[in-house]
Amino acid sequence: MNLFLKASWQQIIMVNYSVSPNVLIPFLPKGVELDFYNDKVYVSLVGFIFKNTKLLNIPIPLLGTFEEVNLRFYVIRKENGITKRGVVFINETVPYKAVAWLANKLYHESYTCVPTKHNWEIKKDIKTIQYQWLLNDQWQSIKVNALNDINALRDETFEEFIFQHYYGYAKVDENTTEEYEVLHPKWETQTVLGYEISCDF
Numbered sequence: 690m691n692l693f694l695k696a697s698w699q700q701i702i703m704v705n706y707s708v709s710p711n712v713l714i715p716f717l718p719k720g721v722e723l724d725f726y727n728d729k730v731y732v733s734l735v736g737f738i739f740k741n742t743k744l745l746n747i748p749i750p751l752l753g754t755f756e757e758v759n760l761r762f763y764v765i766r767k768e769n770g771i772t773k774r775g776v777v778f779i780n781e782t783v784p785y786k787a788v789a790w791l792a793n794k795l796y797h798e799s800y801t802c803v804p805t806k807h808n809w810e811i812k813k814d815i816k817t818i819q820y821q822w823l824l825n826d827q828w829q830s831i832k833v834n835a836l837n838d839i840n841a842l843r844d845e846t847f848e849e850f851i852f853q854h855y856y857g858y859a860k861v862d863e864n865t866t867e868e869y870e871v872l873h874p875k876w877e878t879q880t881v882l883g884y885e886i887s888c889d890f
Contacts, residue, residue, distance in 0.1 A: 696742040700818045704734040718866035724763040726850040732762045736820030756805035758782045775856030797859040797867045830887045836880040852876045
């Protein structure tokens with residue numbers, strides 16, 4: 690398998706909400722079904738820095754580092770006796786039109802382009818991480834205060850459920866689904882002390 694896109698995700702914030710399955714069914718690509726955790730389904734509002742982005746191992750000049758904010762939910766695909774766990778993106782926001790165009794063209798994703806910005810204040814023991822994006826002339830924001838600790842994912846926890854999805858699925862049309870594999874190391878978490886969310890979904 691050729692590695693098409695490579696990048697580093699840094700200082701990830703994930704805000705998770707349980708929602709009615711009926712909210713997500715219209716977004717389901719063909720051939721996948723909702724992934725439940727303790728009889729609930731979740732959407733995640735995610736903010737991070739996409740850094741050192743490469744296409745076919747070639748750096749992208751001037752566009753290789755940028756903020757992304759996305760809204761996603763969790764699915765499974767059963768194929769030949771194998772269950773694949775993945776995500777479906779409802780929306781992905783980036784600041785560059787070229788990046789949005791390329792991702793939509795190649796992956797049939799739902800990228801939009803709006804101004805974004807971030808603020809990091811990282812000290813020895815504590816950090817403040819904030820991502821903002823401009824929507825309808827108002828800055829939306831997710832912000833956390835967290836310890837600079839490192840916590841390994843524990844088996845069968847909510848955190849493991851959220852992180853351990855290694856495929857992406859996109860609806861090309863009503864009968865066609867795009868599947869791609871996402872390779873990443875097992876993530877770690879940090880202890881959140883407080884948060885602020887200002888987002889018009």
